Amino acid sequence: MAKQLSDDTEAPAASTRPRRRAGLSQARSRDTRRRLVQTAMRLWTERGFETGIEETTIDEIVEKAGVTKGTFYFHFAHKEEILLELGYQTATVLYEEATRCVNAQRTLEESLRRLVGSLVASVQAAPPAAVGRAMSEFLRPRKPGDEPPASFPSFGQALEILFARAVEVGEVTDAVEPGEMAQIIEALYVDSIMEWSKGRLKHLKPSLQRRTAVVLAGLRPGAAF
Amino acid sequence: MAKQLSDDTEAPAASTRPRRRAGLSQARSRDTRRRLVQTAMRLWTERGFETGIEETTIDEIVEKAGVTKGTFYFHFAHKEEILLELGYQTATVLYEEATRCVNAQRTLEESLRRLVGSLVASVQAAPPAAVGRAMSEFLRPRKPGDEPPASFPSFGQALEILFARAVEVGEVTDAVEPGEMAQIIEALYVDSIMEWSKGRLKHLKPSLQRRTAVVLAGLRPGAAF
Incomplete structure (x- = not known):
């Protein structure tokens, strides 16, 4: 019981750094996600939504957004x-x-x-x-x-x-x-x-x-x- | 004017046969259409609608319905x-x-x-x-x-x-x-x-x-x- 209590009291200090790091990477991840959305929307709007989504490749979106294809697929399963x-x-x-x-x-x-x-x-x-x-x-x-x-x-x-x-x-x-x-x-x-x-x-x-x-x-x- | 009136009076007799023929062929066409719908529905129901529509080919539907592929496309642009x-x-x-x-x-x-x-x-x-x-x-x-x-x-x-x-x-x-x-x-x-x-x-x-x-x-x- 004493051991457990000691674990509990240590916990906040030990978890602060990973949590902050997670927070930073979450913010970066959100920014990347937002950039991908904005880039795709811009390309689709330029090309018209009737055919623009089909005509725009994921390669084009990631190139314009300045991220890798792997990053795209981390955020989205497909363009749609x-x-x-x-x-x-x-x-x-x-x-x-x-x-x-x-x-x-x-x-x-x-x-x-x-x-x-x-x-x-x-x-x-x-x-x-x-x-x-x-x-x-x-x-x-x-x-x-x-x-x-x-x-x-x-x-x-x-x-x-x-x-x-x-x-x-x-x-x-x-x-x-x-x-x-x-x-x-x-x-x-x-x-x-x-x-x-x-x-x-x-x-x-x-x-x-x-x-x-x-x-x-x-x-x-x-x-x- | 007399000529035109004469044309008018002749018209019903002249158009009766083609109209009846059109009526018969329309009824046949409706039957064929209904048979295609019933056949597709039966195949899809057997296979489940989650994947059955994708798995069933137009060739299978027309074969089971006993019509040609041309007849299918006369009625429907695609399976859906x-x-x-x-x-x-x-x-x-x-x-x-x-x-x-x-x-x-x-x-x-x-x-x-x-x-x-x-x-x-x-x-x-x-x-x-x-x-x-x-x-x-x-x-x-x-x-x-x-x-x-x-x-x-x-x-x-x-x-x-x-x-x-x-x-x-x-x-x-x-x-x-x-x-x-x-x-x-x-x-x-x-x-x-x-x-x-x-x-x-x-x-x-x-x-x-x-x-x-x-x-x-x-x-x-x-x-x-």
Whole structure:
């Protein structure tokens, strides 16, 4: 027991250096990853997303990014995974926004208004064709073992923490699970973004706002299904 | 003028035979198409949809169906187009159901109840993995010229005729376009069917019913967005 206690007290000092080293290499790794994403996005945008992804080789991406091919494959299994990165970045931004809203005890309506604002800004920062390809990559059927990493928060999780709180404080009915509410909103937003990316929807924001309003009206407190 | 009138009166007699022949050959063509779909579905089901579609060659399908490869390509550009056929069949059934409901002046709620019943029956007639692959094929990004044929009614059209009538008779708000209402319901149903096909949703029908109820509550008459 004494031995174990001694091990415990030594542990923090012993682990500080490796942890700091891991932190530094993690930061370097993140930078490399970001550079690969930016380089690929730049090449694809120049060449157009219809055929640009197919036409651009991994050799070209790593050469322009100044990294080795091995480094590329350390980060991504294939080119298309870079497209998922766009989605992860957006999901992370939205998750942070949702967390801030819950902490600030904002109303559900105001929280979703802010989330829609962040979502539109993030989506419209990329060319519509890139967004369309990224969405398709997310929706692509996957074989076991080919799933995207679970370490990123999902858009659905961001919505779920908002709805969970809204049920708790009685802003919406408790007859529907918060997870299901989140999935309803997510499915409707994904559909609007898809339509926008295909040029079939001119204005993304009003579409998201209208769909939010319909669902919130349908989930008003006291509603039973 | 007399000459033209004479041409007109002769026309029906002259065109009867070719038209009947066209009718016969259309029926044969439909039978062949159906046989190709059934043969492919049987082979894929036997082999499992995860890898069965890739493993099954067009040569095998045409041999088992007893047609030539040329006949296959007359009907389908590639194997995956057979999957779309499942969707077309469902959309056609739903469109007919929606038309009957409008003609019988059924309420929107009752019409959607019937549509959900037909949809669930049609979807659950195929293995979940087949449904998942068919949905992915529908959602797959397409290059110009690679679009599915427009001659089939879409699921969205079936919903739109229901909502258009419901707005007319004041069953729902007129603050949202019937086309947008249809797209909201379609996006939510598609999402539920996708989840079901992936095994993440156990019971499809209650999910569709709950989502219908939420949207109808949100679209109640007088609601403004």
